[in-house]
Amino acid sequence: MAKIFSIHPENPQTRRIEEIQTELRRGAVMLYPTDTVYAIGCDLNAKSAIERVRKIKQLANDKPLTFLCSSLSDIATYAYVSDNAYRTMKRLIPGPYTFLLPATKLVPKLVQSPKRKTTGIRVPNHKPCLALLEALGNPIISTSAHLPPDEDDDGEVDTEYETGITQAELFDRLDDLVDIIVDTGEEPNNEVSTILDLTGDEAVVVRQGIGDLKF
Numbered sequence: 524m525a526k527i528f529s530i531h532p533e534n535p536q537t538r539r540i541e542e543i544q545t546e547l548r549r550g551a552v553m554l555y556p557t558d559t560v561y562a563i564g565c566d567l568n569a570k571s572a573i574e575r576v577r578k579i580k581q582l583a584n585d586k587p588l589t590f591l592c593s594s595l596s597d598i599a600t601y602a603y604v605s606d607n608a609y610r611t612m613k614r615l616i617p618g619p620y621t622f623l624l625p626a627t628k629l630v631p632k633l634v635q636s637p638k639r640k641t642t643g644i645r646v647p648n649h650k651p652c653l654a655l656l657e658a659l660g661n662p663i664i665s666t667s668a669h670l671p672p673d674e675d676d677d678g679e680v681d682t683e684y685e686t687g688i689t690q691a692e693l694f695d696r697l698d699d700l701v702d703i704i705v706d707t708g709e710e711p712n713n714e715v716s717t718i719l720d721l722t723g724d725e726a727v728v729v730r731q732g733i734g735d736l737k738f
Contacts, residue, residue, distance in 0.1 A: 525554070525697070525704045532707040535654040544658040546703055552576055553703035554694070557591070558649040559619050559716045559733065560667045561693055563701065564591075567662040573633045576664055579700050587636040589621055589643035591663045593656040598622070598644050601630050601662060608721035617648040619716040619734045634664070641722055651707055667715070668693060 526546075528539050547553065547566045552575050554563055563579055565572035567590050577584065592598045595612055602624035604612070612622055626635040626642040635642045645665060647653065656663060669688075688696075690710050698704070717734030720727040728736065 524699065525694075525701050527694075527704045527706050529706045529708075530651045532709060533650060535651045537654075540651075540654045540658050543655060543703060543705065547572075547655075547659055547663070551702040552579070552700075553705060554668055554697045554701045555652070555655075555703075555705035556649070556707050556709045556712075557645075557652055557665060558617075558647045559712060559714060560669075561711050562665040563668050563697070564664040564666070566659060567631065567634065567664060570631065570633065573631065573664060576666060577633070579697075580666055582666075584633060585637050587641070587643060588634045589645060589665050590634060591645050591647055591652060591656060591665045593653060593662075594646060597656075597662070598624070598646065601627055602642060602644055603627060605721070605724075607724065607726070611719065611721060611726050612646075615719075615734065615736075616646040617653070618646070619648070619714075619732055621645050621716045621718045623718065623720040623722060623729065625722055639722070643718070645716060651705065655705075668697065668711075 528543055530536060530539055550569045550572045552565045552572050554561060563576055565576055595616060598604065621643045623641050623643055626640055630642045688711055693711055694704055715732040717732040717736060718729040720729050
């Protein structure tokens with residue numbers, strides 16, 4: 524049974540944030556809300572936890588995972604950012620955008636796309652997420668909390684999200700699979716992020732989500 528941490532959505536309690544980051548450093552897997560969908564995640568540096576996330580989602584090792592960073596400068600630590608990519612991201616973050624970028628050596632192979640050597644990164648516009656990222660000091664894995672057989676198989680990132688499920692149903696479904704549940708009182712959102720491929724000279728929209736693009 525997962526341990527539930529109740530967090531204020533606008534003013535996350537420092538003590539509880541610290542308790543969660545301690546568990547994440549120990550290899551915990553959590554269910555948590557973001558500014559788009561509820562996600563299953565863990566510390567990017569916790570290999571065993573990443574393997575558990577993959578097992579929960581029934582993802583093969585060649586399926587890349589998205590992760591959250593705290594800022595644009597943090598993204599530049601884990602991805603190679605061109606001048607054009609930098610300008611694009613600077614206009615859009617924080618917010619509901621996932622950026623596909625060439626991965627640096629700091630991105631575990633369990634996370635990145637093995638063929639393209641790319642990774643998906645987001646900077647969420649969500650105070651509890653940002654508080655956790657700041658406290659942990661590492662990126663956090665973020666894969667949507669819908670489970671097979673609803674899993675999308677596009678080979679890049681999740682593209683669909685189960686609709687009509689309540690917070691209580693989601694918590695009940697994942698209670699035995701995760702170690703931590705972060706409860707901000709927010710109901711599940713079925714609106715996914717917009718995905719932008721920034722590996723080339725120009726930004727390419729891979730998926731149009733709730734992010735409003737103005738280039």
